[in-house]
Amino acid sequence: MPPEADPRARAIAVFDSGVGGLTVLAALRRRLPREDLVYLGDTARVPYGTRSPQVVTRYALNNARFLGGFSPKLLVVACNTVSAVALPALEAALTVPVLGVVEPGAAAAAALRGGHVGVIGTAGTIRSGAYQAALGRVAPGVRVTAAACPLFVPLAEEGWTAGEIPVRVAHRYLDGLVASGIDTLVLGCTHYPLLRAPIAQVVGPRVRLVDSAEAVAEAAGARLSRDGLARGEGAGADRMFVTDLGGDFGALARAFLGRPIPPPEVVDIS
Numbered sequence: 001m002p003p004e005a006d007p008r009a010r011a012i013a014v015f016d017s018g019v020g021g022l023t024v025l026a027a028l029r030r031r032l033p034r035e036d037l038v039y040l041g042d043t044a045r046v047p048y049g050t051r052s053p054q055v056v057t058r059y060a061l062n063n064a065r066f067l068g069g070f071s072p073k074l075l076v077v078a079c080n081t082v083s084a085v086a087l088p089a090l091e092a093a094l095t096v097p098v099l100g101v102v103e104p105g106a107a108a109a110a111a112l113r114g115g116h117v118g119v120i121g122t123a124g125t126i127r128s129g130a131y132q133a134a135l136g137r138v139a140p141g142v143r144v145t146a147a148a149c150p151l152f153v154p155l156a157e158e159g160w161t162a163g164e165i166p167v168r169v170a171h172r173y174l175d176g177l178v179a180s181g182i183d184t185l186v187l188g189c190t191h192y193p194l195l196r197a198p199i200a201q202v203v204g205p206r207v208r209l210v211d212s213a214e215a216v217a218e219a220a221g222a223r224l225s226r227d228g229l230a231r232g233e234g235a236g237a238d239r240m241f242v243t244d245l246g247g248d249f250g251a252l253a254r255a256f257l258g259r260p261i262p263p264p265e266v267v268d269i270s
Contacts, residue, residue, distance in 0.1 A: 011036035013072035015063040018046035020190035021078030022256035027217035044244035049122025057086040084130035104219040105212030106134035114184035121188030156191040166198040240264035
């Protein structure tokens with residue numbers, strides 16, 4: 001069988017509203033070093049978290065159609081907002097399996113067997129109630145307290161991930177969650193792992209942090225193994241696309257991935 005005819009040789013496609021999904025890309029690369037990864041960041045239309053569900057769904061379908069041109073074996077929706085409001089539309093429109101970040105993140109939190117789970121994310125993600133519903137399905141009876149943390153995204157994208165400013169912002173958002181008695185905190189946005197240190201400082205060692213990027217990478221590996229689609233040999237390659245190259249994408253990518261990347265290709269998917 002020629003390589004191109006082997007479904008195991010096809011890439012995993014990943015998209016996000018911007019650069020935040022690179023935390024998911026990094027987690028996938030660590031978990032699945034043999035897989036080819038194709039990433040699309042819709043940097044021309046970021047952020048998604050403040051937009052209506054109808055607009056988010058339209059953007060998500062545009063992203064998926066572009067990535068469908070690579071005939072991927074799995075589509076990973078790295079954006080928590082899209083995962084929260086547009087996953088059914090994507091699953092209905094596509095033939096490729098679709099994996100969002102909400103269900104894996106909720107399952108990882110439930111596996112810790114905490115009694116009171118906090119969830120933080122964009123306004124759109126929290127307003128959707130997706131994490132609350134997912135936790136209710138996998139851990140009936142668990143108490144869930146959610147809070148939107150909109151300033152965390154610009155802090156991460158500006159590189160303000162340590163020092164007094166992010167700690168003060170974290171106190172503003174998280175002190176109420178800590179006071180409510182949470183024992184687990186789901187980082188329900190792909191940007192938030194970059195702020196893990198100030199978040200951990202504010203919530204303290206008693207609260208366990210759940211990174212939805214790591215959770216979805218584990219879920220992707222399990223899905224490929226279950227479907228017999230895991231690539232058995234070779235070293236995976238990364239290919240990156242953005243819809244706008246404004247700002248210092250290279251510096252942000254290094255922060256998210258921990259390594260430099262070649263310049264991404266700019267595409268028009270409107």
